[in-house]
Structure formats: C-alpha cells, structure tokens
Amino acid sequence: MQIISTIAEFQKWRRQVENVAFVPTMGNLHEGHLSLVREAKKNADAVVVSIFVNRIQFGEGEDFDQYPRTLQEDAEKLKEVGADIVFAPAEQELYPDGKQHYFIEPPLLQNDLCGKTRPGHFRGVATVVTKLFNIVQPDVACFGKKDYQQLVILTGMVRDLNMNIRIVPVAIERAEDGLALSSRNGYLSPEERCQAPELFQTLQTMATQMQQGHTDFIALEKMATSKLNQQGWQVDYIEIRQALTLAKAQKSDKNIVILAAAVLGRTRLIDNLEVHLLHA
Numbered sequence: 001m002q003i004i005s006t007i008a009e010f011q012k013w014r015r016q017v018e019n020v021a022f023v024p025t026m027g028n029l030h031e032g033h034l035s036l037v038r039e040a041k042k043n044a045d046a047v048v049v050s051i052f053v054n055r056i057q058f059g060e061g062e063d064f065d066q067y068p069r070t071l072q073e074d075a076e077k078l079k080e081v082g083a084d085i086v087f088a089p090a091e092q093e094l095y096p097d098g099k100q101h102y103f104i105e106p107p108l109l110q111n112d113l114c115g116k117t118r119p120g121h122f123r124g125v126a127t128v129v130t131k132l133f134n135i136v137q138p139d140v141a142c143f144g145k146k147d148y149q150q151l152v153i154l155t156g157m158v159r160d161l162n163m164n165i166r167i168v169p170v171a172i173e174r175a176e177d178g179l180a181l182s183s184r185n186g187y188l189s190p191e192e193r194c195q196a197p198e199l200f201q202t203l204q205t206m207a208t209q210m211q212q213g214h215t216d217f218i219a220l221e222k223m224a225t226s227k228l229n230q231q232g233w234q235v236d237y238i239e240i241r242q243a244l245t246l247a248k249a250q251k252s253d254k255n256i257v258i259l260a261a262a263v264l265g266r267t268r269l270i271d272n273l274e275v276h277l278l279h280a
Helices: 007-014 031-041 071-081 121-136 148-160 183-187 190-195 198-211 217-230
Strands: 002-004 020-025 046-051 085-087 140-144 166-170 234-242 255-264 267-276
Touching: 002 007, 007 085, 007 121, 020 031, 020 121, 031 046, 031 071, 031 140, 031 166, 046 071, 046 121, 071 085, 085 121, 121 148, 140 148, 148 166, 148 255, 183 267, 198 217, 198 234, 198 255, 198 267, 217 234
Parallel strands: 002 085, 020 046, 020 140, 046 085, 140 166
Antiparallel strands: 234 255, 255 267
C-alpha cells in the first residue's frame, strides 16, 4: 500500500490502473470506514482511500481544529483491509491559494434536516467530493448510509452532472448495543456512551409502530422527540421521509427512512433507519 500526498504523484499512479473504487474520508477511521473499503474491493481492481479534513464543510464554531488527525493509525488499518492507495493531500494541495472560488451548489435539500443547523455544510461536501472525483477519476465510489442525506445529495449530483461514476451505498456499521459507529462517538463521556444507544432504540420503536399501521407520522415524530428530550437529549430533528428523495413521507409511501440528529452532552449524533412498509 502506498501513501500519496500530491495530485501529480497520484495521477502518475492512476494512469497505470484501469479500474478504481474510491472511498473519501476525513480520517480517524473506525470499523464503519473499513466496511466501505471491504465493499470497494468487491467492485474494482484497486481501492483508493482519501484522507482529508475539509475545511469548507465545517461551519462557524464546529470542530475543524479539534477534528482528530490520525494518519499513521489510519494507514495501518487500511493496509490490513487491503486498500491500495491512501491519498492524503495537504490543505494547500487542494486549495493552493487558501480558498475555494467555485462551488457545487446542491438543491434545496442542502438546507433541510442537517442543513438547517449546518448552513453551507453540504455545499462544502459536494464541492470537495467533486474535486476528489476529478483527481481520482474513480469508476465506483462507496458511501456509508449513516450520512444518509449526504448519500442522497451526492447520488443526485453524480446523476445530474453526468459523472460516469457508480455510487455504492454501504449499510451502517453498529456497535453491539446498536450505536452507529462514528468518529464523534469518541467525544462521549463513559456515561453518555452508555446512554447513546437510546437514539437508535427510538428509531426502532418508531419503525415498529409504523409497521403496525400507525400512519400519523407527525405524531410519531413528536412523541419520539419528546421522549428523547425528557431523557436529557437535545433533539435537532426526527423526521420520517421518502427513502429515495427525502421528501416528506406520505401515508401511501412504502420505502421510508427515519432520520434523526440529537445532541447528547456536547456531542451531536446522527442516525437513520430504513423502513419498508408492506401495507402502506
């Protein structure tokens, strides 16, 4: 496995390889990231993993400076699961004069759900992913379903901009107690870590209620929000949406996703659960 830090060196390698799968990350890797690499290996001859903490997707007051940089440990994990290239550019390599002048502007969905409290986040994500796509020229790109809104936005971007890249969604990796794996789980105190699975448990309860015929989605959202808030969470949102478009779910919809974001202590966690209703 090679670690490459410049675009020129990467492109020299890329010209020698026919079929590439790509996993973009910000590093501080956990089992969820490694599952993306394993899936990528099934879809191409070579796997490229980028590690780049992207300033333009962080909002004011967010944890850009505190975000863990663990390149050596990440590289060891990636070597174990069979990645071929780690592309780890310095910030100056992607932003030579210190800023980005042209941006990819996602549709109004970027201002919904997580976008309501993180203005500009998905604009920054879409822009850096496009830059990385242009550098890596992948045939396949793997994204985790934990960042479900990101997955929908990037899938739409690839389709709308006629990028010849196949997007492969990868299921959420969870701890034994159900907590979705995330780099931000490391910010939780021991007590908060014990409480954190309540978020996924709430989504499971909602899914069961929906499968039992409860179609008042607004009431289900309100009950779940109230319950978590009473348990000490600060709920950002709990929403029942159409799985493909993230439009508000209707009673007739069969493919649905429940999405949630909530703060526990000082840590913002997100999760989601897809629900397939047979008798909608």
